[in-house]
Structure formats: C-alpha cells, structure tokens
Amino acid sequence: MPSTESLEDLRRANPRNQPGFTEPVNEYESLRAQIVATEVAAPRRSTPRRLPHRRLIGVSTAGALLVITAVLSGVFLSGGSTPSAYAAAEKAVAATFASTVDSGTIVTRVYGDGSGFVSYTETTRWNGSDISVDGRYSGGSLRLRLVDGDFYEQVPGGQWTHYAGGASGYPRTLKKAFALAQAEAAGTMVRTYLAHMSSGLEKNDNADGSTTYTGTDPDSPRVSIELKVSSDGLISHWSVEERMSNGYTTWMATRDYSELGSTPAITAPDAGTVVESKQAPAHAPAANPDAAAKTS
C-alpha cells in the first residue's frame, strides 16, 4: 500500500464527510443570534457565563421583549433612516416583531451536492407553548408533538407514544425546535441576517400589493435572504439560503418562515392512535446525552 493511502483513508473518515454532520452544525445557527442578542440586552464584561441555549420557549416572553426593545434601539435606531429598501425592510421587521409572534411555521431544508450529504426536510410549527416537529430524513421520518406540556412521539406504524408532562426529558430535536421557534418569535433571526444586508438590498413591488426584498450578504456571498411584506406592512414570509462548504463537499441550507401569527393551533394526536402512555420520556438527554443525540 502506498504510504499516502493511509492518510487518504484518514481524511475520508473525517466526521465532516458523514451524513448528518450538517444537522448539528445547522443547529448552531440560532446560537449566533442568541449570543448577539444576549450581549445587546445585557452587556457583560466580567465572569464568563454559559448560554441558556437549551432552554425551552414559553418561559422567556419577558426576556424576548427585553431583547426586542434592546435590539430595536441598538440596531434599528443606529441603522440610519434613509428611505432605502433596507430602511423599508427594517420598518417591516420592526412592525412584525413589535411583540412576540405567537405562532409560525419554519421549514428547514438541507440539500447536498450529491457527494455524500443526505438531504432532509424538517417542519417546525409553534403556537404559544405548543410545538410540532415533522422531519423527513434519508433514514426515515420523525414526528413529535408537545401539547399542553404533554409530549407525543410517533412510532413506526403511525401510532403515537404519549409521555405525561415534564420538560426535563424532551429529546434534543424538540429542544432545538424550541430554540429555533423562540428566536423566530422574537425576530432575532431575521434581524441578524438583515443586519448584513444594509447595502444591496433590492425591492420589488408585486401586483397583489405586497413587496419583496431580496439581498445577498456582501461580506459572505453564500448567504442570501428574501422577505415578503404584505400590503399591511407585516412580513408574511421570509427565507434565508446559505451555501456551505467544508473543503470536501458543499451543501445548501434554506430556512423558510411563514404563517407568522397565523399558524393554526397544535393539536394532540387523535386518542385512537395513542397506543402507550408513560410517565417519563424514554429520551433523557440530561442523564444520557448520547442516547438523546441518537433520537435527533
């Protein structure tokens, strides 16, 4: 065997090349917004503090409002008031997220370039503190519901397992969905992306009275966003597209936000399909992170 072959095998074994690597990395997308928002809300220079990135939605409405207030004063007032597409988009964001958006739908899609990455689609809907996750992956599907504090997970065959209340054991995917919904509910995600589009944002008026804003991050051309603002001045839909590469392969992730404020209530599965009830979820990420990771 040539001496370089072993190193080639080593490089091919890089976890970055494995299906599923993008999922946890994409998970950190909300971390960026959280770090920036946290600092804006309460600047800290002293003791390092671990981020509450695993907290669930529903307990931080006051915090979200604080963040909104701080971000509005910190970002939008300092962003200038020129009558540009950027200023108009900012205005729509401010109007849409003037208060926490209590419901919405987020669709995340990841497309590989065909060289090993597995595509997946995951739809997250939230309404108040209730949430649903429907994921389709190459290895199967995942359906989770959290309604009135009770957690449901669909099992093979289409039936559901019901776990009575208690947030400590929710699987990682559900926690991730909460973090994402929380960031969207407060508008931190769209603000973070929009902040990079202060130049080059294009405005298009549509026949139905709505307006579409599109732009690409001048500092990172792999990132682009699109905002659709209805005639009432509120964002009805926005999306972000990011192309990523790890040096070996490239993939594209899109996140689509819609039905902001109009996503229907999340309902529990039909009682006839619930086959089993347990007191505590089988997933226990706090006690066994490895087991939890395998569920997501």
Added chain:
Amino acid sequence: MARDEERRLRFDALFRENITGVASYCGWRLRSSGDEQDAVAEVFMTAWRRLDDVPEGEAARPWIYATARRVMANQVRANARRARLHEKLSAVPVVESRGEPNNGDPAAELVYEVLHCLKPLDREVLLLAEWEGLSPVEIAVVMHCPAVTARGRLHRARRRFRSAYHESQAHTDAPGAGHELPDGTAHLIQSPRQIASQK
C-alpha cells in the same frame, strides 16, 4: 457605522467562518453531544466578549481553536470532578461523539480503531492537520508550543498512524482473518493499540 454594529458584523463573520470547524473539533474531542454544544457555545461567547483580542485575518482561526482547546480542557477537568460521570469522561480526546461514523466502511472503521490507539497528543496533532486543515504554524498556536515542535510532532504522529494502520490492515487482510485462531496462536495477532505503543 456604530461600534456595536461593527462588533456585531465582525462577530457574525467570525462565527460563520469558524462554526463548522469548532463544531467538528469539539465533536471529535468530546464524548457527549451535550458537552460539545456547551463547548461550542462557550467558545463563541468568549470570542464575543473578547472580540477586541481576536486577531484579524487568518490569525483568527488558530485563536479560535486555541480557545476551544482551553474550553474543552476546563470542561473535562470540571466533568472529571463529578464522580457520577467519572467513567464516562476521561482526560483524553475521543473520536466518537457523533454516533457511529462511517458505518459499514471497513477502511473508516480501521482508521477509527487506529486513532483510538494513538497517544492523545499524537491524535490531536494529526487530526488538527488532517481533519481541520490547520498548518503546523497554526497547530503551534493551538497547542502553545514552538512551530518547530508542532512540525516535529505532526511528522511523528503521521508516521505512527501510517505504521499502525498498515500493520492493522495486514492483519485484517491476512488469510483466515475473521476466523477463530487455533488454540495457542492468539498472541501472534497484535491489536492496533499494541502496535502503536511499540512505535
């Protein structure tokens, strides 16, 4: 542009350029995905707080990796103090936090087996170069050692890996491999750990 906005933009660029690498590095160094998430969050929180200390340009990447290494070292030490996690955590890096990598690929399984048998320092230097793409000079920043030392470590780590890999593969490919050995001959087959320890 307001200073807050400048900070935010610089941090966002830093985050985008390094999140994949930091997640990867923390992923193969730490055993649990929960620890990995905590470490990644801590690294970027540190970068955000100390943004003025982060070098400009290409020098930012080794700074971030060095920060990640310190964060993980602190995390491992803190975890080691917890008796209930004593068995699960160790002070040495592992390469298995993302479930079952390369499932079904014999070459990749052999790679992982050999990696586990390398000395922790050899493994870290090797993977920083081969998986994270860091140069010897950048590795020196991460490891807090002179560049010439990093270069020598990397050279030795590559040699040990190649040697252990080839010997393990020779055993795997040998006639009769995978079958039970005749009584009294098992000691003739060395494990990768044994092979690596002899280099």
